[in-house]
């Protein structure tokens with residue numbers, strides 16, 4: 001593995017940091033308080049090429065390799081304090097665009113990838129249901145074959161971007177007798193009769209990414225919108241989770257680097273008992289721990305990027321990457337508040353927001369418990 005970066009890659013990261021700092025942070029406290037999704041910022045990200053980073057040029061992207069894409073997303077996370085927006089960007093890249101690229105027909109790639117890159121279309125990933133969360137394949141949504149396609153019935157819950165999505169990759173049972181091998185993925189488009197989305201649901205953190213339910217009542221999905229073969233949901237979902245768990249936290253690694261820089265700066269500046277608080281070992285120990293978490297997070301992230309670029313299977317590495325970065329971001333967000341004392345607790349300073357946002361990270365894309373189940377399972381336990 002070689003984790004050294006070229007000048008070109010570092011220049012792209014710097015460009016992304018500056019873009020995010022200059023364009024994506026305005027009115028964040030207000031948007032967080034009101035749970036406002038900024039379509040304007042989303043479109044700015046599309047114009048900057050973010051959603052097309054790893055997408056081939058023929059489908060409207062910049063055709064960057066995976067390590068370059070990851071480094072750019074880390075830069076976005078450093079510059080953009082809006083963790084909801086960075087989650088939404090990474091979510092669409094890895095859980096919507098990547099499966100279309102990997103499992104879609106040429107026609108599907110041509111129809112869906114360019115508008116997803118330009119922002120003319122927003123995508124969502126619909127797996128979770130009211131009665132199936134960690135136990136994903138116990139889903140109840142059904143897609144029954146009908147003339148020229150399928151009739152979809154059921155619902156999805158806790159879906160990022162649900163209220164604003166234009167298309168959703170939705171998982172449904174097509175043959176109940178085959179259990180999880182009888183489940184299939186589809187691309188369902190907004191405007192399909194019987195497809196409704198809920199209003200935005202209030203949540204603890206990540207408030208700038210809309211969130212809610214999807215309902216399907218006798219929705220007709222044409223055959224050409226089936227993603228992958230009938231019965232292919234298991235391999236499509238497992239493959240997608242490898243990508244998502246590897247990379248959905250790339251921007252949060254950037255956020256951890258920003259957090260650390262700010263904590264160091266505050267610990268040097270803030271004086272109590274006649275000296276900088278950083279001179280107290282209880283404070284400097286927290287900073288050392290934040291640094292260690294950041295560096296180990298980077299190593300796992302870059303290893304996952306390197307493996308994917310080499311085309312290596314990465315289920316174990318993806319689970320370890322997701323588990324470690326999400327827990328590290330949560331712990332470092334709490335450390336950051338402690339280091340800033342009362343100032344860290346004040347909403348206006350934007351420090352407590354990271355803790356609320358980071359809490360979601362140990363739940364979505366499979367909880368930390370589930371990542372441990374995957375890791376232990378891969379080790380034969």
Ligand SMILES: Cc1cc2nc3c(=O)[nH]c(=O)nc-3n(C[C@H](O)[C@H](O)[C@H](O)COP(=O)(O)OP(=O)(O)OC[C@H]3O[C@@H](n4cnc5c(N)ncnc54)[C@H](O)[C@@H]3O)c2cc1C
Pocket residue numbers: 091124125126127128132133134135157158159160161206360363364365366367368369370373
């Ligand atoms: C911010 C956010 C965004 C999300 N976005 C999406 C999205 O875009 N698309 C989507 O499909 N879903 C999304 N989800 C849903 C998410 O994937 C689920 O919440 C998650 O998989 C857990 O499922 P659950 O909430 O039903 O919890 P449950 O599965 O009911 O789990 C409850 C508790 O039991 C534990 N548990 C369950 N099974 C086991 C086990 N076998 N071993 C050990 N512990 C276990 C869990 O770890 C957890 O602590 C999102 C969730 C959040 C919070």
